Amino acid sequence: MKNTINREEVGRIEKKLNEARVLLQQNKLHSSLVKFKESLETLLRTKMLPSDSKDLNDKFNHFQALISNTPAFTEMYGAVAFRDNDAATTLEFVKQLLIIKDEEIKGYMEEQAGGSNENHHETDPSDEPEESRIENLAKEAKSFIDSDDYETAKDIIGGNDEILWWLLQCYNTSGIEHRRQGRYRDALHDFKKALALQSDDEGLYYNIARIHIELKDWKEALDAIQEALKINPEFQEGKLLESFLKRTAPPA
Numbered sequence: 544m545k546n547t548i549n550r551e552e553v554g555r556i557e558k559k560l561n562e563a564r565v566l567l568q569q570n571k572l573h574s575s576l577v578k579f580k581e582s583l584e585t586l587l588r589t590k591m592l593p594s595d596s597k598d599l600n601d602k603f604n605h606f607q608a609l610i611s612n613t614p615a616f617t618e619m620y621g622a623v624a625f626r627d628n629d630a631a632t633t634l635e636f637v638k639q640l641l642i643i644k645d646e647e648i649k650g651y652m653e654e655q656a657g658g659s660n661e662n663h664h665e666t667d668p669s670d671e672p673e674e675s676r677i678e679n680l681a682k683e684a685k686s687f688i689d690s691d692d693y694e695t696a697k698d699i700i701g702g703n704d705e706i707l708w709w710l711l712q713c714y715n716t717s718g719i720e721h722r723r724q725g726r727y728r729d730a731l732h733d734f735k736k737a738l739a740l741q742s743d744d745e746g747l748y749y750n751i752a753r754i755h756i757e758l759k760d761w762k763e764a765l766d767a768i769q770e771a772l773k774i775n776p777e778f779q780e781g782k783l784l785e786s787f788l789k790r791t792a793p794p795a
Contacts, residue, residue: 553595556585571704572615583634681709711737727757745771745778761792
């Protein structure tokens with residue numbers, strides 16, 4: 544938590560919460576949850592006046608009631624009651640909701656890696672639940688991306704934020720796993736696929752910078768993290784990594 548009160552940070556928190564509300568109104572549930580998580584994280588690390596704290600808590604409580612009663616949310620997660628005035632508990636719960644979707648994606652990746660030989664029968668698309676339809680479209684788009692046919696993949700994605708989110712999580716999760724296993728070139732390849740779909744994600748540039756550090760590609764690492772900071776100048780992890788690179792990278 545910061546040592547001094549910065550009321551501008553209160554405005555940034557409210558802005559993130561408003562963005563989450565707009566995404567929810569656009570039926571972009573997962574993106575709304577991600578933005579809600581970011582606003583909660585900022586709220587918990589920000590020192591503020593009691594009056595600002597009360598005002599923000601009221602707005603967070605209102606948003607929690609709003610999101611928990613949307614059809615898309617109840618269809619995916621069931622009847623859920625958020626706890627009012629408890630940002631820490633709400634943050635952990637939202638993280639768990641997002642992990643549920645990450646686990647679904649990981650399961651798909653493991654199935655693909657295992658080369659499942661099960662027979663698949665044709666189904667009537669009109670009988671598919673919405674989540675299954677989105678996942679099937681995302682898998683189809685992924686097959687084109689993996690064949691370097693981004694144009695066809697983007698046609699499939701269209702303006703569907705849920706398909707895009709699925710693909711980004713898929714490649715990001717795969718890239719992180721490759722990095723953990725020391726397969727740095729494979730990790731870089733997956734992160735760049737995600738970046739081709741969403742070029743304004745500072746987190747992807749951060750992951751790419753870390754891979755370049757592992758490969759001792761110092762200039763590429765610095766270039767990547769500076770791109771991240773162009774997107775989000777307040778990206779604290781990015782600032783720290785840039786500082787580290789400037790201190791430790793050998794001269795060009």
